[in-house]
Amino acid sequence: xxxxxxxxxxxxxxxxxxxxxxxxxxxxxxxxxxxxxxxxxxxxxxxxxxxxxxxxxxxxxxxxxxxxxxxxxxxxxxxxxxxxxxxxxxxxxxxxxxxxxxxxxxxxxxxxxxxxxx
Amino acid sequence: xxxxxxxxxxxxxxxxxxxxxxxxxxxxxxxxxxxxxxxxxxxxxxxxxxxxxxxxxxxxxxxxxxxxxxxxxxxxxxxxxxxxxxxxxxxxxxxxxxxxxxxxxxxxxxxxxxxxxxxxxxxxxxxxxxxxxxxxxxxxxxxxxxxxxxxxxxxxxxxxxxxxxxxxxxxxxxxxxxxxxxxxxxxxxxxxxxxxxxxxxxxxxxxxxxxxxxxxxxxxxxxxxxxxxxxxxxxxxxxxxxxxxxxxxxxxxxxxxxxxxxxxxxxxxxxxxxxxxxxxxxxxxxxxxxxxxxxxxxxxxxxxxxxxxxxxxxxxxxxxxxxxxxxxxxxxxxxxxxxxxxxxxxxxxxxxxxxxxxxxxxxxxxxxxxxxxxxxxxxxxxxxxxxxxxxxxxxxxxxxxxxxxxxxxxxxxxxxxxxxxxxxxxxxxxxxxxxxxxxxxxxxxxxxxxxxxxxxxxxxxxxxxxxxxxxxxxxxxxxxxxxxxxxxxxxxxxxxxxxxxxxxxxxxxxxxxxxxxxxxxxxxxxxxxxxxxxxxxxxxxxxxxxxxxxxxxxxxxxxxxxxxxxxxxxxxxxxxxxxxxxxxxxxxxxxxxxxxxxxxxxxxxxxxxxxxxxxxxxxxxxxxxxxxxxxxxxxxxxxxxxxxxxxxxxxxxxxxxxxxxxxxxxxxxxxxxxxxxxxxxxxxxxxxxxxxxxxxxxxxxxxxxxxxxxxxxxxxxxxxxxxxxxxxxxxxxxxxxxxxxxxxxxxxxxxxxxxxxxxxxxxxxxxxxxxxxxxxxxxxxxxxxxxxxxxxxxxxxxxxxxxxxxxxxxxxxxxxxxxxxxxxxxxxxxxxxxxxxxxxxxxxxxxxxxxxxxxxxxxxxxxxxxxxxxxxxxxxxxxx
Numbered sequence: 001x002x003x004x005x006x007x008x009x010x011x012x013x014x015x016x017x018x019x020x021x022x023x024x025x026x027x028x029x030x031x032x033x034x035x036x037x038x039x040x041x042x043x044x045x046x047x048x049x050x051x052x053x054x055x056x057x058x059x060x061x062x063x064x065x066x067x068x069x070x071x072x073x074x075x076x077x078x079x080x081x082x083x084x085x086x087x088x089x090x091x092x093x094x095x096x097x098x099x100x101x102x103x104x105x106x107x108x109x110x111x112x113x114x115x116x117x118x
Numbered sequence: 119x120x121x122x123x124x125x126x127x128x129x130x131x132x133x134x135x136x137x138x139x140x141x142x143x144x145x146x147x148x149x150x151x152x153x154x155x156x157x158x159x160x161x162x163x164x165x166x167x168x169x170x171x172x173x174x175x176x177x178x179x180x181x182x183x184x185x186x187x188x189x190x191x192x193x194x195x196x197x198x199x200x201x202x203x204x205x206x207x208x209x210x211x212x213x214x215x216x217x218x219x220x221x222x223x224x225x226x227x228x229x230x231x232x233x234x235x236x237x238x239x240x241x242x243x244x245x246x247x248x249x250x251x252x253x254x255x256x257x258x259x260x261x262x263x264x265x266x267x268x269x270x271x272x273x274x275x276x277x278x279x280x281x282x283x284x285x286x287x288x289x290x291x292x293x294x295x296x297x298x299x300x301x302x303x304x305x306x307x308x309x310x311x312x313x314x315x316x317x318x319x320x321x322x323x324x325x326x327x328x329x330x331x332x333x334x335x336x337x338x339x340x341x342x343x344x345x346x347x348x349x350x351x352x353x354x355x356x357x358x359x360x361x362x363x364x365x366x367x368x369x370x371x372x373x374x375x376x377x378x379x380x381x382x383x384x385x386x387x388x389x390x391x392x393x394x395x396x397x398x399x400x401x402x403x404x405x406x407x408x409x410x411x412x413x414x415x416x417x418x419x420x421x422x423x424x425x426x427x428x429x430x431x432x433x434x435x436x437x438x439x440x441x442x443x444x445x446x447x448x449x450x451x452x453x454x455x456x457x458x459x460x461x462x463x464x465x466x467x468x469x470x471x472x473x474x475x476x477x478x479x480x481x482x483x484x485x486x487x488x489x490x491x492x493x494x495x496x497x498x499x500x501x502x503x504x505x506x507x508x509x510x511x512x513x514x515x516x517x518x519x520x521x522x523x524x525x526x527x528x529x530x531x532x533x534x535x536x537x538x539x540x541x542x543x544x545x546x547x548x549x550x551x552x553x554x555x556x557x558x559x560x561x562x563x564x565x566x567x568x569x570x571x572x573x574x575x576x577x578x579x580x581x582x583x584x585x586x587x588x589x590x591x592x593x594x595x596x597x598x599x600x601x602x603x604x605x606x607x608x609x610x611x612x613x614x615x616x617x618x619x620x621x622x623x624x625x626x627x628x629x630x631x632x633x634x635x636x637x638x639x640x641x642x643x644x645x646x647x648x649x650x651x652x653x654x655x656x657x658x659x660x661x662x663x664x665x666x667x668x669x670x671x672x673x674x675x676x677x678x679x680x681x682x683x684x685x686x687x688x689x690x691x692x693x694x695x696x697x698x699x700x701x702x703x704x705x706x707x708x709x710x711x712x713x714x715x716x717x718x719x720x721x722x723x724x725x726x727x728x729x730x731x732x733x734x735x736x737x738x739x740x741x742x743x744x745x746x747x748x749x750x751x752x753x754x755x756x757x758x759x760x761x762x763x764x765x766x767x768x769x770x771x772x773x774x775x776x777x778x779x780x781x782x783x784x785x786x787x788x789x790x791x792x793x794x795x796x797x798x799x800x801x802x803x804x805x806x807x808x809x810x811x812x813x814x815x816x817x818x819x820x821x822x823x824x825x826x827x828x829x830x831x832x833x834x835x836x837x838x839x840x841x842x843x844x845x846x847x848x849x850x851x852x853x854x855x856x857x858x859x860x861x862x863x864x865x866x867x868x869x870x871x872x873x874x875x876x877x878x879x880x881x882x883x884x885x886x887x888x889x890x891x892x893x894x895x896x897x898x899x900x901x902x903x904x905x906x907x908x909x910x911x912x913x914x915x916x917x918x919x920x921x922x923x924x925x926x927x928x929x930x931x932x933x934x935x936x937x938x939x940x941x942x943x944x945x946x947x948x949x950x951x952x953x954x955x956x957x958x959x960x961x962x963x964x965x966x967x968x969x970x971x972x973x974x975x976x977x978x979x980x981x982x983x984x985x986x987x988x989x990x991x992x993x994x995x996x997x998x
Contacts, residue, residue, distance in 0.1 A: 028145060031150040048151050048181045051142075055188040060121035067141075077145045 013045070013053050014062075015096060018081065018089040021063060023078035027070070028054060054079060062088050131189045131791065142185055142318030145180060147666055166734045183778035200519035208523060211492075215524070217889050218488050218567045222528025222575065224882055225481030229533025230567045231473035234536075234904055235543050236467050236558045244385060244456050247323035250384075252455035253424070255287070255414040255431070260978055265828060268410040271398055272383035273450070276438055277414060278317070283427040284416045291396055292386055293411035297490060297658065298368030299851040300353075303789045308851045309349065309391035311367070312384060313339075316396065319378075321417045322385070329376030332395045339397030343367065344376040349391040369660025369849070386413060415455060428452055431654050443893045467950055473629065473879045480622040480883050482574050484890040487577070487615035489521070491894055517580060525572040532567065546874060550599035562828055572899075573612030601940040613930035619972060620934025621829055621941065623880075623887035627967035629941045629949055630880035636954040640697055646803075648737035649859045653832040656845075657854035666815040670729075670752070673811055673822065679842055680826055685835040688827045691811065693725075696795045700724060706781040708768040721726075721767050723796065724804050725782045727820045730809035733828040736858075741765075743790030744774035751812040756786035761806040767792045781807045784814065799862050799982075800954060825858070832857065876949075888974045896929060920983045927979030934975075935968055 020026065020034045029053075032045040057063050062085035068078045081089070157167045197202050208215045218784055243249045256266040257273060269289070270278075276971035278287045291313035298311045316332040319325055336342050345353070345360070354374075355362035364371050384390040396412075418427055431450050439448070465470065466901060497608050544557055569640055657676075673691055680689040694701035706723035732738075733745055750757050758779070765774035765788075776789045786809070797804035810821065828835045838854060843850055876908055899906075906919055946958040956963070 027148070030148045032149075033156075046177070048144065048177050048184060051146065051149075051181060052188040054187055054819040059124050059127040059189070061127075074148065074151075075144070076148050077141065 011093060012096075013115070014057055015092040016043070017050075017053060018062065018092065021079055021081045021085070023079065026080050027076035027078050031075070049111070059083075060088075068103065072082060076107055138189070140180065146181060148661065149326050150178070151265060163471065170613075172466060178751075190565060191647045194910075200515055201302070201523060204516065204519040204523045213966050214488065214492060214893070215527075217893060218524050219527045219531055221481050221484045221488070221886055221889070222525065223531025223535045224886065225478050225485075226529060226532025227537075228882070229478045229684065230532065230536040230563050231539030231543060231565050232470055233567075234540060236471050237555055237563065239467055242708055244459070245383065245927045246385070248420075248452070249456060249831065251285075251418045251420065252322070253416050253418060253427070253451060253452045254386075255416055255452045256565060258292070258449040259453055260449075266451075266556050268416045269412045269450075270410045271412060272400075272442070273399070273435075273448075274315075274412050274414055274680050275398065275514055275541055276434060276467070277416070277431075277450075278315075280434055280437075281416070281430055283419055283422045283426075283430045285419045286317045286321040287320040287394060287414060287416040289315040289398070290413040290415070291411070292317065292413035296654075298392070299658070299660075299849060300365070300367050301849075306849055306851045307555050307699040308853050309367075309813065310387065310389050311394055311442040312387050312390045313396040315396050318393070323417070324378070324382055327379035328358060329374070330394075331376060337398045338395070338396050338767055339399075341370055341372045342375045342395055343372040344378060344393040345374060346378050346391045347380040347382065350374075350377045358778045368658065370661035378665055378811045385415070385455060416452070420693045424452070424454070438944055441712040454500040464720060468873050469952065472878050473626065476622060476626055477879050477883050478888075480619065480626075480886055483615055483618045483622065484886050485574060487890055487894045488610060488618070490615070493517075514580070517748075517877045518576065521576045521580065521923055522572070525575040528575065529568045529572065532566070536564065542951050543875075551868050553974045593630075595597060605819060607822055608827035612894055614932045616891060617934040617937065619887040619890050620931050620975060621938035623974075624882050624935055624938030624967055624971045625945060626876075626880040626883040626941050627970055628938075630877040631963040632946060632949060632953055632956055632958065632960060633876050635726075635956045635960060637873050638951065639955045640799055643798070643801045645801060645862070646738060646793055647696045647858070647978060648827075649857070649862065651830070651832065652735060652825060652827050653829075653836075653855060654825050654859040655855035656821070657850060658821070658853065659819070659850070661819055663847075663849075666819075667752070669819065670812040673824075676824070676843075681731070682837060683826050683835065683838050683842070685830060685832075685838070687828055687829055688731040689820045690728060690730035692729075692732050693727040693822060693826045693859065695825070695861050697797065699798060700804075702726070704782045706764065706768065706779055706805065709775050709778040709785065711774075713768060713770070719768060721764070721805060723760075723764055723781060726806060727809045727811050729822070732825055733759075735825050738795060739793040741791045742773060743788070745790055745792075746808075750789075750810040752816060752869060753977070754813070756784045756813055757789045757810065758784070758786040758788045759792050759808040760788055761794050761804075761808075763803055764789055764805040764807065769804060772998035779807070779862070782809070783817070784809060824827065847994065884970065884974060887971075888978055889974055891978040892982070895979050896985075898925065899982045899985075916988060922979070924976075924979055925982035927983075930977035931972060931979075935971060938971075939964065939968070 008017060016035050016039075017031055020031050020038070023034070026034060028047070032047070034049055035043055035045050054063070058065060058079075061082055063079045064082050065077050066080055067075055070076050152166055154171045160162065162170070213954055244252065246252060255269060255277065255868055257269050259265050271289075272885070274287070276287045277284075281287060288648065296311050297308040297312060299306055299308050301307060314332070316334055316337055319331040327347070328350075329344070331344070332340075332342060350356060350360060354363065355364060360374050360377065362375075364373050366372075378393075418424075428451070431452055435448065437451050496517075503513065527788060541559055628937060659672060677689040677691065680686050702720055702725040704725050706721055706725075708714045708719035711719075728746065733740065742765075743759075744761065746757070758781070760768075760779075768779060769777050769788075774788045774791050779786060779788065792806075792808070794803050795806060798800055810820070814820070826832070826835070826839070840852065843852060909919060910916065942964070943959065950958050951967065
């Protein structure tokens, strides 16, 4: 059965890319594949959203690029995190932690028996 | 930190654009290939894989756009594209572009040049330390408090020693231009020399850069000299060894005692190359209490107000009167030096500024109409593009780019015009309007003009763009096919602009016309002398080489030699040219006749020393008696010629020949009466006493100007005379050769310059107005091509249509003339001070200006009308 594809949550693409690159430097295609793998195919990253995001992250100094040769002897642009990128990653993941925990709290709420707030 | 990185990244993206593009291309292609491979490996059929990749490819362009967007250089890249597009579209309509750029260039350049000139002359303070403390002192005549008279040496010495409110008082010998010849033969030339008192540089707070100023002991006309920086460079190659060295100047060997710093300019005399000490020895000149020939400047003590100093001065004059009763009623007055130096020019310059301002307004009006026209033209195009999906901001950006391109081109053109304009102003006026020689382009003014004009261009260009961009495309498109003239309000605005252009051009023409008429009246004035084919030059014979006898012989010989030259008819000389102002104005006392001994028997008269055939050279008629001849020399009794006016004044009702009078210390017999001569270019007559050079040569070394009447143009004669002089004495330099008309005209320099400048402005204005009118009216007609086509197809005559167009155009012109004429009435009063015997409301000038404007408007209207109606109706209808 094909997996349920879900839209990437707004603003999370860059965080996911940062995390992916934290594992190892990759080229664009590799990043897309890795995110798909790691998310168990829930997230599919299109080139239309990936590359503009990579350009933005490069502009902000979170990643740097270099042209290298792949295992198959092809030329590709590889991305890796800069120190600023590492800092951004930890900041964004901390924020994500807070946000997602809060969402979970709200979503797992039950109506309390008569008498007021839990 | 991240802002810096961001900017760097953007800059990098901008500069390495093509490389970025290539890399992006390669990266996306790699992604695509990997994806295809992946799909095949996942078991997709080749067809399916190809279909997938084609789909991906479809999104490829979108991706590229998004990447480009993400780069953040979008605006700049787009902007560059906008400018390129604007440039191309402007080139497609060359007439409009050229006219607009020219208009802008003239507006920016002309006003900048004019403002710079006014700033340099009127606004900038004098280039001396604390210039506000510097004043000029004059003596006044009894009963004529506002006459600025030179100062006598006795008075000057009193000023210097007894005026406590002054830190210092210095004198300059500015009575007559003093020059000295240096060098010899081909290298001989004349330099301007200024005799000054010892404290001159002190008063100016401008000490010499090398050496020293003059000292007390040198105030006897000692043979010292202080050089200007330029002359020092020339004569001594800038060597500091120059101090103490001697060189010959005007026949006298002088010792260099000082050198002035570079860029030092004398406040009162233009182009001084050297300063020498005055001779202030008391008792030197028996007439010295009454001989007024010194210019005097002073520096007030800090904190002393002008009126206190004036009170001090007046008090001193009273004391002097006690000591020297003969000058009891003379006073003295002081003026701030800057006002004194620029005073007479300020009126003319302010006027020029006003004219330049008017031209600027005309330029703006022109621009407005041109850009409006263009805006309306593009309304249709914008509507179309808008309907096709262009955003408003895109359209506005495009118009903005166009306006900015025009503004930029206009500014560049303006720079050129400003440089040329300033060079022209300097060439025209630097010799006569003080402080103008230092004129240079003031960056503030240039920036200001550029800013103003650019703002104007942008704002005016933006208005139609905003309108077009905000209009509903459907309306604009529909409007186009129906009315095809661009809307009612637009029409009113365009008509208003036409009227404004006509009015402004008319006003400027009237101003110029009035001045031209004034100059013409001056030319036509009878000054009592014949100026055609007469040229003059000064010659100074230095004391060291020529004593009085030799001087007399020299002039007489030179004059006869010149007369023998083939191109010459008469040659003579005089101490001061006619109609060039007052000189040697002394008392003339009748010693015989009915008024002798009475108060009426003493008048002030101009004294002149003449030689050779002066009167014949200038066609001054002999009314009675005889002219000077070889019998009148140093051995015979003093004889004089007097003007008719003087004869009537001193010897009324009787022949003046044979009477006796005294003037300038000479008791003489009147041997003849000659025709009246004006004292200035405005025809004011005066009283003259003429002495014979040979007779008075012993009195002093008189300034002498040779006057030569030639048969044909004098330029043919000039080299022959030069050669002859060289043969006689190679160290002599003919000084300032020019025609007599020019020499007289130099006194009228204010008027002449104003006239030329204003005439230039008016012509430029007329040209601009013509262009503007032509542009607007042709556009109007182009818009009505369809309408005309319909009318012609329905049977209207071409001539009827043309008449209709002409009527409309002339109606607008008429309105413009009316408004212009109404404005001209008060405005022409402003130039009344520059007019000479011309009524500010001179009807002939108004008529000529009106006719010129009418003609220009007629041509501007008729030509496009003719073109429009001569077109094939079918073509007109199809033209859209």
